[in-house]
Amino acid sequence: MKLLQKFSLMAVLMALLVVPAFAQDPITFTFGEFGNPVQLDPAVVTDGISFRVTRQGCESLLEFEGGTTVPGPGLATSWEQSEDGLTWTFQLVEGATFHDGTPFNAEAVVFNFNRWRDTSNPYHFAEQTFEYYEAQFNGYDDDSIITNVEATGDFEVTFTLAQPMGAFLNNLAMPMFAISSPAAIEANGANYGTPEVGYVCTGPFRFVSWESDVQVVLERFAEYWGEFSGNVDRVVLRVIPDNAARFAALQNGEIDGFEQPNVEDIATIEASEDLYIQLRPSFNTFYLAFNYRIREFRDPLVREAFTLSIDRQAIVDAFYVEGAVPASTMNPPTIGIGFNPDIQQTFDPVRARELLAQAGFPDGLSEVNVLAVDENGMVTDEVAETIPVRLYYMPVVRPYNPDGEGIAEAMASMMAEAGINVELASAGDWATYLGERANGNLLGLYQLGWTGDNGDPDNFIGYFFSGVGNPLPREGFYQNTALADLLLTARTGTDRDTRNTQYQEAEGLLAADFARIFVAHGPVPLAFRSRVTNYITSPLGTELFKNITITE
Amino acid sequence: MARLSFFKGGIALGKYIFRRILEALPVVIGVSILVFTLVRLIPGDPATVLLGERASPENVAALRERLGLNRSLPEQYFIWIGNILQGDLGTTIRGNVPIAAEIQRRFPATIELSLSALFLATVLGVPIGVISALRRNSWIDTLSMFFALFGVSIPVFVLGLLLIFLFGVQLSLFPFVSRLDSGVEVQAITGLYVIDSVLTGNWVGFWDALEHLVLPTLTLMTIPLAIIARITRSAMLEVLNQDYIRTAYAKGLPGSMVIRRHALRNALLPVVTIIGLQLGALLSGAVLTETIFSWPGIGKWLFDNIIARDYPIIQAVTLLIAMIYVVVNLAVDILYTFIDPRVRNA
Numbered sequence: 001m002k003l004l005q006k007f008s009l010m011a012v013l014m015a016l017l018v019v020p021a022f023a024q025d026p027i028t029f030t031f032g033e034f035g036n037p038v039q040l041d042p043a044v045v046t047d048g049i050s051f052r053v054t055r056q057g058c059e060s061l062l063e064f065e066g067g068t069t070v071p072g073p074g075l076a077t078s079w080e081q082s083e084d085g086l087t088w089t090f091q092l093v094e095g096a097t098f099h100d101g102t103p104f105n106a107e108a109v110v111f112n113f114n115r116w117r118d119t120s121n122p123y124h125f126a127e128q129t130f131e132y133y134e135a136q137f138n139g140y141d142d143d144s145i146i147t148n149v150e151a152t153g154d155f156e157v158t159f160t161l162a163q164p165m166g167a168f169l170n171n172l173a174m175p176m177f178a179i180s181s182p183a184a185i186e187a188n189g190a191n192y193g194t195p196e197v198g199y200v201c202t203g204p205f206r207f208v209s210w211e212s213d214v215q216v217v218l219e220r221f222a223e224y225w226g227e228f229s230g231n232v233d234r235v236v237l238r239v240i241p242d243n244a245a246r247f248a249a250l251q252n253g254e255i256d257g258f259e260q261p262n263v264e265d266i267a268t269i270e271a272s273e274d275l276y277i278q279l280r281p282s283f284n285t286f287y288l289a290f291n292y293r294i295r296e297f298r299d300p301l302v303r304e305a306f307t308l309s310i311d312r313q314a315i316v317d318a319f320y321v322e323g324a325v326p327a328s329t330m331n332p333p334t335i336g337i338g339f340n341p342d343i344q345q346t347f348d349p350v351r352a353r354e355l356l357a358q359a360g361f362p363d364g365l366s367e368v369n370v371l372a373v374d375e376n377g378m379v380t381d382e383v384a385e386t387i388p389v390r391l392y393y394m395p396v397v398r399p400y401n402p403d404g405e406g407i408a409e410a411m412a413s414m415m416a417e418a419g420i421n422v423e424l425a426s427a428g429d430w431a432t433y434l435g436e437r438a439n440g441n442l443l444g445l446y447q448l449g450w451t452g453d454n455g456d457p458d459n460f461i462g463y464f465f466s467g468v469g470n471p472l473p474r475e476g477f478y479q480n481t482a483l484a485d486l487l488l489t490a491r492t493g494t495d496r497d498t499r500n501t502q503y504q505e506a507e508g509l510l511a512a513d514f515a516r517i518f519v520a521h522g523p524v525p526l527a528f529r530s531r532v533t534n535y536i537t538s539p540l541g542t543e544l545f546k547n548i549t550i551t552e
Numbered sequence: 553m554a555r556l557s558f559f560k561g562g563i564a565l566g567k568y569i570f571r572r573i574l575e576a577l578p579v580v581i582g583v584s585i586l587v588f589t590l591v592r593l594i595p596g597d598p599a600t601v602l603l604g605e606r607a608s609p610e611n612v613a614a615l616r617e618r619l620g621l622n623r624s625l626p627e628q629y630f631i632w633i634g635n636i637l638q639g640d641l642g643t644t645i646r647g648n649v650p651i652a653a654e655i656q657r658r659f660p661a662t663i664e665l666s667l668s669a670l671f672l673a674t675v676l677g678v679p680i681g682v683i684s685a686l687r688r689n690s691w692i693d694t695l696s697m698f699f700a701l702f703g704v705s706i707p708v709f710v711l712g713l714l715l716i717f718l719f720g721v722q723l724s725l726f727p728f729v730s731r732l733d734s735g736v737e738v739q740a741i742t743g744l745y746v747i748d749s750v751l752t753g754n755w756v757g758f759w760d761a762l763e764h765l766v767l768p769t770l771t772l773m774t775i776p777l778a779i780i781a782r783i784t785r786s787a788m789l790e791v792l793n794q795d796y797i798r799t800a801y802a803k804g805l806p807g808s809m810v811i812r813r814h815a816l817r818n819a820l821l822p823v824v825t826i827i828g829l830q831l832g833a834l835l836s837g838a839v840l841t842e843t844i845f846s847w848p849g850i851g852k853w854l855f856d857n858i859i860a861r862d863y864p865i866i867q868a869v870t871l872l873i874a875m876i877y878v879v880v881n882l883a884v885d886i887l888y889t890f891i892d893p894r895v896r897n898a
Contacts, residue, residue, distance in 0.1 A: 030734065035856070038647045127648050129618060194649055212654065213848035214730050236734050240846045244713050249729050252721045431596025431861050438600060438612060 026219070026233035027550050029532070032246045032258035033237050036212050041193025042178040042201075043116055044128045048541060049237075051175045053216050055542045056235055057099070058178035058201035059226075061090060061109065062169055066536050066547075069283065069336045069455025071173035075104065075202065076157075085164030085494040092155040096225035098181035099199075099206040104225075106151035111182040113149040113159075117141070125190040132176040136167075136454070166493045167456035170336075174454045175542050178203075204228050204546040205235055213239050230534060230548040250275065250527055256550075257528040257535070263321060263402060269527050279323045280524040283334050283539035284400035284451040285460070286327065288391075288411075288517040291443055292477040293379050295369040301359035303514035306445070307345055308352040309418035312519055315410055319403050321525045327518035329507045330450075330461040334521075334539045337496060338457030338503025343511045345518065352418035364419025365389055370443050378470060379477050390425040390444030391415075395433055399524040400449035407519075408447065440473025445517075455540060457503040462487045465510065478516075483509045565889060572885065576878040583874035584867070588629050591858075591866045597621060598645045598861040619645060621863075632867065642864040644857075651868050655850070659872070660743025661731060662849035665841070666834035667744075668769045673776035674827060680777075681784020681823075682816065685792060696781060703778030712771040712844035719767060726766045730846045736760045768845040772838050776830040783826045787819035794818075820891055828884035835880070836873040 037050035042058045045051065063074035076090040096104040115123040116133040119140045124130070130140075138145045148160040161168070171177065184200035185192050193199060198207030202225065205218040218235040220228070238255055240246040247265050249255045251272075261269060261277075269275045290297040290306075297303060312326030328345040331338045356365060372384040391412060394404035401407065405424070412422045427433045427442060436442050453459050464475055466487040471479040483506055490502035510516070528535060533549045599615035616622050620631070635642060641651040680700075684693040720728040731745055732738060738745045738757035746765065749757035791797065792815055800810045842852035850869060857865040 028734075126618075127643075129615065190648065194647070211657075211848070212649070213658070213846075213853065215734060217734075238729065238734060238846075239848075240729055241852065242709075242844045242846070245716060245728065245844050245846065248713075248716045248721050252724055254727070254729050428595060429859060431601045431859070432594070433596075435596040435600040435612075 027231055028234040028236055029232045029257075029545055029548055029550060030236040030238055030255045031545075032240045032249055032255040034239075034241055034243070034246065034259075036239055037210070037216060037237075039193045040195075040197075040199045040207065040210065040216075041128070041180065042176050042199065043112070043130050043133065043180070044193060045176065046131055051542055053210075053218070053237055054178060054199055054201075055175050055203075056205040056218055056545050057203040057207060057221070058175070058180065058199050059203045060173050060175065060178045061092075062173035064173050064455060064538060064540055064542070067281075067538055069170075069334065069452070069539055071169045071455070074173065075109075075179060076172075079169075081494065085492075086161050088159045088161070088168065089152065090157050090159070092157060093225060094155050096202045097223055098184070098202055099221055100181050100184055102181055102183045104179065104202050105154055106157040108182050109157045109179055110149050110151050111185075112177075112179050113146065115185065116177075117144045117146060117149075123185050123189075127190045132174065132453075136171045136174065136177075136459075164492045164494045166491055166499050167454060167458045170454040170456040170459070204544075215239060228546050230546055231550060232545055232548050235545050247527070250529065253529065256532050257526060259526050260397075260399065260524055261527045263319075265527075266321060266525060274530050276528055276530055278526045278528060278535060278537060279321065280526060280537040280541060280543075281334050281539045282324065282399070282521040282523040283332055283455075283541070284398075284449055285330055285332055285521055286398075286400040286447070286449040286519045287330070288445045288447055288519065289476045290445060290478065290516070291440065292471065293371050293373065293440065293443060295371050295383065296359075296361075296365065297368070299359050300514055301355045302361075302365070305352040305355040305359070305418060306415070306420065307514050307517050308348045308355070309415045309420060310411055310517060310519065311347040311414055312345065313347070314414075315407055316520050318410065319407055320520060320522050321402075323523040325521050327521050328511070329518060330464065330510060330516070331457050331503065331507060332452070332460075332521040335452065335457055335460060336455050337500035338461065338507070340504040340507040340511075342504075343507055345511070349414070349418040352420075356419055361419075364421065366421040368444075373440075376470075377473065387443060388423040389420060390442075391422040392425045392427050392433070392442045392444060392446035394430075394447045395426065395428070396430045398449055398451075399522050400451065400520065401447060402522065404447055438474045440477055442476075446476075452540065457499075457506075458487075458491050461503060461506055461510070462491055465506070465515075466491065480509060480513055480515065483513075565886070568889070569882070569886065572882050576882065579878055580871070580874055584633065584871055585629065587867055587870040587874075588632065589625070591861070591863055592625065594861070596861060598863060601860050632864075636868075636871075641868045644865055645862045646860060651864055654853070654865075655868065655872065657740075657743070658848055658850045658853055660740075661847060662835060662838075662842075662851065664731075664744040664746065665765065665768055665772060665838070665847060665849060666831065668746075668765050669772035670776055670827065670831055670834055672769060673773040673780055673830070676773075677777045677780030678784050678823065680781040682788055682811070684781070684785045685788030686811070688789065693785075697785070700778040700781045703774040706774065708771060708775075708838075708840040709844055711774060712767070712841060715767045715770060716844070727760075727764050728767050728845055730848065731764050732757065732760050733764075768841050768847055771844070772834065772841045776827075776834070779826060779830065780823065784819065784823050787822045788815060791815045791819045817891065821888065824887050824891065825884055828880050828887075832877045832880040835876045 033049055035049055037053050038047050039045045039050055040054055042054040060074050061076040062071040064070065065072040075093055077093050079088060079090045081088050092106060098104060115121050116130040117140055118124060134140060145162050145165055146159055147162050150158045152158045178201055181200040188197045191197050195210040195212055198210055204221055204224045206221040208217040208219050210216045216237040220233045240249055243262050246258050247261055250258060266277055269277050290303060292298055316324045316326050328343045329340055333339050366389060367386050368389050369383040370385050370387055372380050372382045374380050391408050393408035394401055408424050412424060415422050425444060427436045437446060437448065450460065465480060466484050468484045471477040486502055486506050490499050493499045531551050533551055534547050535543065536547050537543060598619060599612045643650050680696045684696050687693050716728045719725045727733065736757055738749045738754055738761060739752050741748045741751055745761035746758065749761055797810060797814055800814050839851040839855045842849045854869045
């Protein structure tokens, strides 16, 4: 009896010791964000912070393959295209469920696409704009390139297009075309995606909570259908607006990682045993645009002179993190197709001076003439005013432009070497800058850039130069009909190699025209604590936390 | 007799408050019109910001129409004010989230931080000011006024980051991100976590909330502390030179009683005013402190949304701030009537 009691006591004690070992804390990955998500319905958002959250839980029919801009299988396992390029049939994964327990199937795909495409659909809410659908598929209703989406089987869905679309698969892989639970949208209406509801999709992490300006919490979805190679149970996206405070939070372990530390902190991070830097390959282009309302900028010799006056390598070395490269083209080297390695812009201030002299400015250029705009918004031949040569700099930091004013100062001194005296100009805050740019009111050279959304050149060079109507104010009234025609042909092409050649040719036309001064492609540094391993970066900036392994 | 005069005094005070509220109405309406017009005068609009690098005149125009920004200004104003009178502050442009709920969540964070900073600033600032005045030109006076000058001079972000580096990173003594640790929760009743955690008996939450308050409070209190100490000192100095103080001493009253009853009470008038003004300023949000310490308050939110041109948020929050100032000013004036009854009848 005594022996039995003894054993019982030991058993109880052992149980007490063992229980805590089972009830381990979930493995948490905490990422520091500089701001809030805007919304968590992937179909209505456009900003990187929102997508970083939705990407962890919401999946598209196709997914960009790890670390590339090439679309591969996602919720669709395979696909076929008809001969004429107008019909696409997708086989869907079987056995996937949404976070609310409802099954994923062809009907759910049809529900989502109809909601985005059809403005009379009861779930196409007036309060929401499916901005990316509109942009990527040419608009809603009759304008939409997707004309029909049909469930041709329980797990087979067929898309009909109005015209062939070269970027179709890349578009489908974009995070905004992730498939949400129809039941959740029906139940929550326009509140789907707000802090109260979050997202309800099929991905590896389900939504738990979102307290604005504090944090978003996600947890591992036990019934996830796909491969989950990491060990993270819980994801916290913590809002820490100040860059220095975010770095301090990384140092003391409050967060495990964050995007874009200050350039001056990178050396400290690299020197620390507990921290490291990982570079996201650049998928962006920083450029200077000419506003063609400036009469002098209409002369290709002048544009070439400006282009030759910039020492890109010096700018990259002085302002960018390691891994940045000088740019000579609109499409960056990391793009799947359409990069033209043969185009190399050079730095030659002596030649720049000669060209200016040829163009009729032997004493260099300090003042320029602004052409008037008529009531239809067309630039006329009449000179409205004479102003100094202005270089507008961006008031915000972007991966493609880490220091707008600093770079502008450097460029101004380089241009001075070539006999061009530019005056630095600020157009106010970011909203003002963008507004003035959209209306063609930045009268001079101006900085801007682009980060690709879907890995296709139609979303890079094609976005800027395929206008065939009136010259676009947003592009500084630049127009090149031959270039636009070529880009429009490439847009509807379906053969990858042909499109590759077409986009390379398009870059050639752009370069021959010296239409823009391309400056740099900048990578994005990410800082982590060393316990974070296997963070796979993506040029598109939409990394998956399901791959991360936390080591203690 | 005493009761009757108290009653009469009550009526007078009630009338006074009523009159002041009536006077405040045009102020609030004026502010609403001013803010409404001013935010629309800043170049760039929410549509442009939302569209970012993708903004073109066509899609900006389409978005403006959807947001109702293409209507005439008076029309937009009356729609907005009409909704406010019905208790509807509207929804945010970015994200379509109800603004009232957001204010309800963020404002307590600002209140908690402001009160804690102002409380410390007052309980430290007033005695420091009094002592400095009494020991005028002594080393205590010089030292405290040096620190007061230092307090108003040091930029908030420098002090905040210094505290974070020292107490947050090097010594790991206090947290510096947000109001609570990531896993800790406090059930919101008043929204002031220190109070709510006590009310719900959540001691983990209490200590966590208190720890999170330390560094932002120290940062935020420096300026009010310095101002309160300096104003108290100069007000005390002025009062101490008055004839009635000399008379009080001459009557043989103990020094402590002269200071408490005669000097301090009279010196308090400007001090109360300044505390009230500081409270108004603090409650309107401390953008820098909130940013550095990731404090989810109203100031940082307002700032972000001025940048984003989220008109409904800017309008709602500014109106709230205007009302805070009106209420705080009113409270200060009522306090006056207790400190100095002559004000009531003036």
